[in-house]
Amino acid sequence: MKITAIQAIPLSFRLPEGKTVTMGVGSTTKRDAIIVRVQTDEGITGYGEAHPGRSPGAITSLIHSTIAPMLMGMQATDVVGAWQRVHRMQLSSHGLGAGAALALSGIDMALWDIRGKAAGMPLCELLGGTRRRLPAYAGGIALGYQPKESLADEAQGYVERGYKALKLRLGDSAAVDIERLLHVRKALGDGVDILSDANTAYTMADARRVLPVLADIRAGWLEEPFACNDFASYREAAKITPLVPIAAGENHYTRFEFAQLLEAGAVQVWQPDLSKCGGITEGVRIAAIASAWRIPINPHSSATGLNHAATLHFMAATENAGYFEACVSKFNPFRDMFGGIFEIGRDGCVEPPAGPGLGVEVDESLFEKYPSIDGPGYVVKF
Template sequence: MTRISHITATAYSCPFDKQHQLAFGLGSNVKRDVVLVRVTSEEGLVGYGESHHGQHPTAMAEIIERGLAPLLIDCDPLDNEGIWERINRQQLVTHGLGAASMMALSGIDMALWDLKGKLLDQPIYRLLGGTRKKTRAYAGGLALGFLPPDTLQAEVADLLQQGYTAIKMRVGDTPARDAMRVGHIRQTFGDDLDIAVDAATRYSLGDIPEVIRYCEDNRVYWLEEPFTPDNLEAYAELRKRTAIPIAAGENHYGRYAFRSLFEARAISICQADLSKSGGFTELKKIADMASAFHIAMAPHTSHSVLSAAGNAHLLAAIPHGILFEADVAKVNPFRTELAQPPFGVVDGHIEPPHGPGLGIQIDETMLERYPAIAGPCYLPIERSAGPTG
């Protein structure tokens, strides 16, 4: 029986010039970070995973290598449940780093499933009990931000040409400006386009009358993260006031946080993130629990092709997955160059790779061009109450 020989994690960063910085609810993104996790077996076989950077990519890599990895050397790499519980007991439930430890574990778990698939010569979707199938994709990620209406219109037109039938617009600016941008896109492209909106936790209950009005007037597909993740009362109150589906989950960590979210009847669409919420081992539990509450799954995609491929596998293994989030940022080498051959959306749909594990070949040589830059990737922006355009 093989054993885990070593675990490494490395941060990489792609800085953006002004032209490629997106303004949205979290601020302005000045760089794209990724934390690549490698789990190596005694035979030298490598499984790859991605941990969300938590806005501190170099710190996240150190947490993985110095905090979690030493606990797992010589463990059975096929023992996903045992390894997850080992870290849970030692790092999550007491004396750990909370969300940071969960993000670190997420990347390790993803890499372990990639390694398991390679050891057993099976794709992850098959190991999870699924079959290879297509899922409709929506154009999301770091795109469609706080831009003038004509610029947004041009970007959406290009996405429709690529085959997308659903998009996600960034809101959380002011309700009036959000309404103006969303209304322009709805009026321009008609009712056949599904438009979701993401507020990045920037609304308050005082904003809700205006927010509900523009969401209902424009038949919004879902309203994502209107409030901070702890504000379950506001989520529940919002659901009472509108039939617009409410989505959240990318900033919730582990099944116990999701249990509270589901029991509060706070959301109708779950957006748990593989690189944040515990990897495949935990996400499958969260998805199964969501189904018991009749909550649909539309997992959040993080920063690289690893997260994207992982979500494609997960969606192929659950019956209630509704949409795949495709990052359509104009510049993201960790999406477009890290896997060879490239993996992504075709004709508005995603399908998991059929090779073993994640089914993608990682080209680490390209990462040499993107040394880590410490610190946050999102910086605050000043917002005025005046008109935009």
């Protein structure tokens, strides 16, 4: 079964008034996604999701002009061979490393979808796991900068839906972050796991002020306080308190960058995104490295149901899997465009789809509703 066509389909939607969320990387104005379709000479089609990296046109062009031609005619089931070819010809030279990783991620995900469909098996079983229930937290683009009272109300709403963990956005200012954290903990009580994400907006001074408070409220982690390549700051922050793990990984690409995290010894929770890190093939390798050091894998998940489905299957076959990041964004048509991929239970858990491959039925007619929109997805104030 050979690859006969690879196409990237960029999609966008604007956020309606009142649905914008503000966090450390800015205020959302629109959301982008890239669906990757891989076709074979046996009529099996696979779908994946490539993260747009704030430049969907660039990633789409990279797939069409550079990476797809490398893979045409290869065996569609040879995910390791396809990965290695792109690594040798693009990732390891000629720059565009992060962009190539995003592009490859979507193709790799689609190839695994093909493998599962060809075998008639859900991806989790193909990877050596089984359909099992996974703990989830309320995440996505939600719980952003807002008055502490309305933030607590939003958080309580997710708890009432069944979530036993949720993630608050930090990075506004240390003083305001602390006020919100304390208020939400008081409102929710001790039975909910509060996670936190600064979206790279912190200084070391911010981290020194906020981490002791996170320890006091027994927060599950502090995510991405600093830029992804600021290893010195991560090492220093890890010394402040052993009670709050430092999390990162959604902006790290391939196992080689995760190996740098391991060498730095500063990140205790790894968060690869299957639409960014190099796909499912590389996600499995990253999780294996982490398992040897008892590092939990809590994947970051992106815009569409394809990424959500792939992540659920991947986690169900990963021994050191932690939380699934459930998108609870108030407005995200990409999340539900292929049907409800996950449903939170009263136990606070979700499970992978049941069908072969990713278990997602893709209706391409829906793509016409979301043509790609040029321009930034966030408004940033400096």
